[in-house]
Amino acid sequence: MNDVAAIPEEIIGSKIYKIRDEKVMLDRDLAELYGVKAIRLREQVKRNVEKFPNHFMFQLTKEEVDVMVSQNAIPSKQHLGGSLPYVFTEHGVLQLANVLKSGRATQMSIQIIEVFVKMRNMLLTHKDLLLEMEEIRKKVSGQDEKIDVIFNYLKQFVKEQEVPRNKVGYK
DSSP: OHHHHTSOHHHHHHTEEEETTEEEEEHHHHHHHHTSOHHHHHHHHHHTGGGOOTTTEEEOOHHHHHHHHHTTSSSOGGGGTSSOOEEEOHHHHHHHHHHHOOHHHHHHHHHHHHHHHHHHHHHHHHHHHHHHHHHHHHHHHTTHHHHHHHHHHHHHHHHHHHSOOOOOSOO
């Protein structure tokens, strides 16, 4: 349990990628977090493939791996272990912990799921802020002409003060 608690959420969050409009984690990263070898993790998945529908897990294509490497999401293709990796969605991460059946995998999957939930909540908060800003923009967008009229009136007052006045009083 101490090993699991020692892993900061930022490290877990940095291992979450967006591929095919899904937030996913690479099999190699999950194996590292769960404390197992990547090849063993893949073996367990292949033995229990019926527990992993397409929306739980999918295998990356060569093009997707190339894009990840070119965008520096992963340092090199060798980092993936020489094969096209599997990636797991939030549901797949939970199912993977059930398949591995270790205490560390269970505890780690709980922590990973919590990070997924926090990310989702942050996105919802940002979405709400964007909607509010859009409403404000709509209210202000039609006011440009009115603001120009106000500035023109203010400029007239300034011009009137610049005109030299006749001095009043004794000469």
